[in-house]
Structures are given as C-alpha cells and as structure tokens.
Amino acid sequence: MHCPPGQFGNDPLPNVFLDTSEEYLLELQVTMKSAGYIRSASASLKHFGIFCAARLITHPDQVKRADLLDFQRQVNERKDWSDSYRAQIMRNLRTYFGWCMDVGYITEMPFVRIRVTPPAKKPKPLADEEVERLMDAHRRTAFSTTPFVYHRREMILAALLGWGLRVHELEALDIDDLNPANDYIVAINKGGGTKTLPYPEELKRVYMRWARLRATKAGPDDRSLLITTKGERLPKEQISATIATLAASAGMDVNAHRLRDTCGTSLLSDDVPVERVAKILGHRSIKTTLTYAAVRDEGVAESHARAMNPRLREMFRETGEPLFQNTKDLAAQGDG
Secondary structure (H helix, E strand, O other): OOOOOOOOOOOOOOHHHHHHHHHHHHHHHHOOOOHHHHHHHHHHHHHHHHHHHHOOOOOHHHOOHHHHHHHHHHHHOOOOOOHHHHHHHHHHHHHHHHHHHHHOOOOOOOOOOOOOOOOOOOOOOOOHHHHHHHHHHHHHOOOOOOHHHHHHHHHHHHHHHHHOOOHHHHHHOEHHHHOOOOOEEEEEOOOOOEEEEEOOHHHHHHHHHHHHHHOOOOOOOOOEOOEOOOOOEOOHHHHHHHHHHHHHHOOOOOOOHHHHHHHHHHHHHOOOOHHHHHHHHOOOOOOOOOOOOOOOOHHHHHHHHHHHHHHHHHHOOOOOOOOOOOHHHHHHOOOO
16 A cells, blocks of 8 residues: 655654564565555554654553554544545554564553544456456466366355355355255355355356365365365465465456455446345345345346356356266265
C-alpha cells in the first residue's frame, strides 16, 4: 500500500522498533501473505515507530492503551488519508500486537477496546484474461508435477472459482460433502452456519478426477476432501500458498479470496439475481434475503449452471476419457 507523506515523515523505520518489526514482516513473508498486505503492514509500523520514537518508547512492551488512542487520534486527523487507509493502519497494528503477544514480546495486550471501523471491502475480481493466465500456468505444470499435486490444485481452483468458497470453508470440506450422486453440497459458512450450493456436472468431473488420486494417499478413515501427501487434512495456509505460488508463476499477485470475488462478479455479470448470489456466497450483509438454512432453490441451481458451466468447462477441459461412466459410479465405489 502506498504510504502517504506528511506528519509521520518519510524516514526509515526507527531503530527502536526495527528488530521486532523486521521479524514480524519476515514472518508475514514466510506465511505467504500477499505483497500488498506486507507493504501495508510495513507502512503502518513505520508510522507507529515514528510516533513512538517521539515519545521515547523503545519497545512494544512499553506501549500503553493511552498511547494507541493518542496515535489513533493523530491518524484520524490526517484528512488527506482515506477512511480505509486510516482504518487499515489501526487494523495492522492490532494484528502486530497480537503477534507480539503470541511470541512473548509483550505480556499484556495494550490494544484493548479500541474501536476500529472496518473499511468497506471492495471486490477485486480477476479479469477474464487474468483467469486465463492463471489457468495456463496451472496447465503448464501437467507434466512437471505429480498427478496428485496437479489434480489437488485443480480441485482447489474449481472450488474457489466455481463456488466462491472462502479458504477456511474449503479446508473444512469432507469427501462426503461432495458425493456426486447429489445435485448440491452443504458447506459450513462463515460464522458457523451452513449454505447449500448447486453441484453442476463440471464440478463433479473435477472432483472425480481428484478422488482417484486422493485415494492413493488417504487412509481408510480419513474423510478430508483436500489432503497432504501424508494423508492429513490440507491446512488453509497451504491452500492459500497454492494459489499464491501459482499466481507468482504466472507473474501475478493474486490471493485466494480474489477467486471468490471473481465467482461472485461472474454470477452478477450474467444477471443472476443478487439474492441468489448472496445464497451462493453466503453473504451475511444481506440479512433480508440471506438465510442460513439449507435452501435448494431450483432457480439458484439453474442460474449457477448457466453462468458457471461454460467457464468451468473451458478452464478444466478434459484431456482424456472420463474416469467414471456416470456420477453414480463413484458413489457405488464408496469414496475411492
């Protein structure tokens, strides 16, 4: 994120915060945070470091709640900064102090009952050309990676682009949730509710290709949809890293959430009614139209299929014979 000049200056980060801030930023890189997020965190720590240097604060454990409130007041006085930028500075600091608490640099959390108005999130969908670049990068590795890794990544891409799932929602899916004998799946929604999603033929085909490879690594009692080569549930951090690494190979800076944005935008662009998009994405902000009950709306399924099937067919086009004659075959074989 661009760091505006002004009251907090443009000098390098003060030495008093250099050690902890550099360690924190390094950890963000190791955990595969996006380049934009790391730039934003770095700018926020710079502003706060200059503020602390002026008050002779030499370590995070010396920061009090009153200091944070005073800093927030000064940030809010910067009318040349946008509301979202000011809010992001405070959100970044809250995350930083949470990290300081986790690693033991502070023993008491100073960021207590400090209200930070969340900035309005604007979707950042990928353009059609960007989606094609991402898929091209995926296909280029068909013969340079193992079939297991290749089809697991295909399953990740299909779920994020086809259903607009959040990463933690994808992480929680089990193979029982994707039984191809059904025409819908039920996924855990943000906040603990559930949402019912149409299950079109294109997504079933992607799942069935993955199911055969998954069976080579999964234990008899493992139900996780996405697994590691050791048969363990694939953590959300590795799901995110899969997308970030693929995007980097295509010369792009893309996180997994942008695939969710792309799904929602694609549906709306194809004139799918907003209340149906809300059901598919599980949005909580449209309270009058969104229900958390399992709603198998035929109109939602038709609209989803009309908008997504052509895209999914192109993105995940098959290169050989189908693995199964029909979707009932996989169910008959158990979980493969």
